[in-house]
Amino acid sequence: MAKRIDVSGLHVYYGDFLAVEDVSMTIEPRSVTAFIGSSGCGKSTFLRTLNRMHEVTPGARAEGKVLLDDMDIYSPDVDPVMVRSEVGMVFQKANPFPTMSIYDNVIAGARLNNKRMKKSEADDLVEESLRGANLWEEVKDRLNKPGSGLSGGQQQRLCIARATAVKPSVLLMDEPCSALDPISTLAVEDLIHKMKEDYTIVIVTHNMQQAARVSDRTAFFNLSAPGKPGKLVEMGETNKIFTRPDKQETENYITGRFG
Amino acid sequence: MTMTDAPEAGTPPRGKRRIGDTVFAGLARGSGILILVILAGVAAFLVIQAWPSLRANTANFFLETGWDPNVRENPSFGVAALAFGTVLAAAIALLLATPVAIGISLFIVFYAPRRLAAVLGYLVDLLAAIPSVVYGLWGIGFLAPQLVPVYSAAARHLGWIPLFAGPASTSARTILTAGIVLAVMVLPIITAMSRDVFHQVPQGHREAALAMGATRWEMIRLAVLPFGRSGIVGGAMLGLGRALGETMAVAMILSPSLAISWNLLQSGNQTIAAHIALQYPEATGYGVSALIAAGLVLFAITLVVNMGARYIVARGSKESR
Numbered sequence: 001m002a003k004r005i006d007v008s009g010l011h012v013y014y015g016d017f018l019a020v021e022d023v024s025m026t027i028e029p030r031s032v033t034a035f036i037g038s039s040g041c042g043k044s045t046f047l048r049t050l051n052r053m054h055e056v057t058p059g060a061r062a063e064g065k066v067l068l069d070d071m072d073i074y075s076p077d078v079d080p081v082m083v084r085s086e087v088g089m090v091f092q093k094a095n096p097f098p099t100m101s102i103y104d105n106v107i108a109g110a111r112l113n114n115k116r117m118k119k120s121e122a123d124d125l126v127e128e129s130l131r132g133a134n135l136w137e138e139v140k141d142r143l144n145k146p147g148s149g150l151s152g153g154q155q156q157r158l159c160i161a162r163a164t165a166v167k168p169s170v171l172l173m174d175e176p177c178s179a180l181d182p183i184s185t186l187a188v189e190d191l192i193h194k195m196k197e198d199y200t201i202v203i204v205t206h207n208m209q210q211a212a213r214v215s216d217r218t219a220f221f222n223l224s225a226p227g228k229p230g231k232l233v234e235m236g237e238t239n240k241i242f243t244r245p246d247k248q249e250t251e252n253y254i255t256g257r258f259g
Numbered sequence: 260m261t262m263t264d265a266p267e268a269g270t271p272p273r274g275k276r277r278i279g280d281t282v283f284a285g286l287a288r289g290s291g292i293l294i295l296v297i298l299a300g301v302a303a304f305l306v307i308q309a310w311p312s313l314r315a316n317t318a319n320f321f322l323e324t325g326w327d328p329n330v331r332e333n334p335s336f337g338v339a340a341l342a343f344g345t346v347l348a349a350a351i352a353l354l355l356a357t358p359v360a361i362g363i364s365l366f367i368v369f370y371a372p373r374r375l376a377a378v379l380g381y382l383v384d385l386l387a388a389i390p391s392v393v394y395g396l397w398g399i400g401f402l403a404p405q406l407v408p409v410y411s412a413a414a415r416h417l418g419w420i421p422l423f424a425g426p427a428s429t430s431a432r433t434i435l436t437a438g439i440v441l442a443v444m445v446l447p448i449i450t451a452m453s454r455d456v457f458h459q460v461p462q463g464h465r466e467a468a469l470a471m472g473a474t475r476w477e478m479i480r481l482a483v484l485p486f487g488r489s490g491i492v493g494g495a496m497l498g499l500g501r502a503l504g505e506t507m508a509v510a511m512i513l514s515p516s517l518a519i520s521w522n523l524l525q526s527g528n529q530t531i532a533a534h535i536a537l538q539y540p541e542a543t544g545y546g547v548s549a550l551i552a553a554g555l556v557l558f559a560i561t562l563v564v565n566m567g568a569r570y571i572v573a574r575g576s577k578e579s580r
Contacts, residue, residue, distance in 0.1 A: 053470055084471065091463060097467070099485035
């Protein structure tokens with residue numbers, strides 16, 4: 001189920017502006033990869049190129065190669081809609097569909113691919129996805145209530161359940177905990193730990209303790225200079241990046257000495 | 260309720276009262292009260308002026324279809340046919356305009372290239388600026404003659420549906436033509452409202468749909484239409500309000516008769532607003548008072564429609580929070 005991502009020579013542009021320069025990396029399946037770096041260094045931008053969500057932003061385009069196992073996701077005969085059902089995404093701000101019930105939120109994506117889903121199948125999928133997101137016990141008695149009535153942390157786990165119900169092989173998480181309190185953050189981190197058995201997980205975070213807690217490998221992004229494009233500085237085992245990184249730049253960042 | 264014993268939140272108690280604030284608050288409050296006074300004044304005027312003819316009326320005002328108030332004694336008139344025609348014309352307009360308006364605004368917001376979208380939005384707004392008398396001229400001079408063969412074909416092939424029973428009018432000056440022209444007139448209102456609400460759909464909801472593998476249309480169905488529903492309904496109700504009250508275009512196009520007829524292809528029916536405009540110059544006896552009574556009914560209908568729209572919009576925005 002989980003797939004490997006191979007990125008080589010990727011540049012991302014907003015119009016004429018080069019936002020991310022020449023990134024190559026391999027993201028291992030069944031592991032958690034964290035992207036760290038200061039704001040505006042292009043890590044979220046880069047993350048969005050991994051399921052072609054950057055194309056939603058007017059003027060944004062990517063050059064280079066992204067392989068999902070053996071499939072080149074930028075190949076002209078590949079449908080972005082198909083890429084996104086393989087590579088799911090969870091956003092910084094929990095965004096359940098406000099007019100839909102909890103149940104309908106979870107099933108929304110799966111319904112797109114399978115219009116004639118039986119009621120019993122749908123029930124099973126909703127329970128499975130909500131259990132997978134550690135949310136089932138909290139919401140099983142109010143599945144028909146609107147998703148917007150949940151707490152922030154619950155909403156974020158609902159969004160994770162919604163993303164996993166589509167059965168993707170990769171899950172991209174763009175600062176999924178930055179709007180959550182510590183308890184909810186812990187719940188989501190526990191969830192990430194559990195989910196890496198089944199998925200390839202990539203998480204962007206500003207919280208270095210979080211990166212250290214949840215990830216197996218860490219990639220550090222930085223701007224080459226103010227106003228210049230962002231680049232991948234170094235990537236390696238999380239342990240190594242946080243204890244003895246190869247580059248001085250990385251050490252400065254993780255020890256809190258910028259620049 | 261005076262300013263001194265109910266200070267606004269945030270102003271310090273016993274603070275110094277500034278003249279500018281006092282004057283501005285007074286002006287603002289005065290404007291607010293003025294609108295209530297005007298509304299109450301109009302309602303009172305309608306009731307008082309309508310009362311003599313309503314009391315003298317020998318027929319049931321709400322059930323009678325005939326209109327014979329231009330006498331000194333025993334007038335007989337009713338608003339049934341007029342109210343029916345008004346609602347029918349507006350309903351036709353809404354039925355035709357709403358789907359088109361939703362299509363236009365979806366195209367402008369989600370499909371059209373940015374420059375084309377701007378031009379298109381501007382053109383639609385321009386439709387709203389055309390005076391209704393021009394629409395009337397267009398309807399009677401251009402649209403109606405074009406519709407004559409269409410109507411006779413409709414009567415031939417769809418005549419088994421009571422709405423389209425023949426023989427079709429040879430001038431096409433029917434309630435359906437009036438409804439079509441009204442549809443064009445309310446189109447910009449509904450388009451503008453739904454376009455605005457589609458623009459407001461949070462990026463997060465749209466991306467959420469796309470990120471799980473929705474096509475653009477599926478994204479619209481999942482994220483945009485549920486969010487925009489209250490805006491669409493609100494726009495449609497505003498359009499309905501305009502269609503109900505529209506006078507000039509209908510008066511010019513419709514060849515009126517005071518009957519309750521479901522037949523869209525034959526002349527017949529009349530709307531309250533057009534009836535008032537056409538009858539007023541010749542009204543004698545109880546005539547004017549009777550027309551004012553009809554105006555009161557129109558006032559009530561539009562009031563109910565607007566309140567309904569407010570209710571739906573308010574309920575929708577509460578749900579989406």
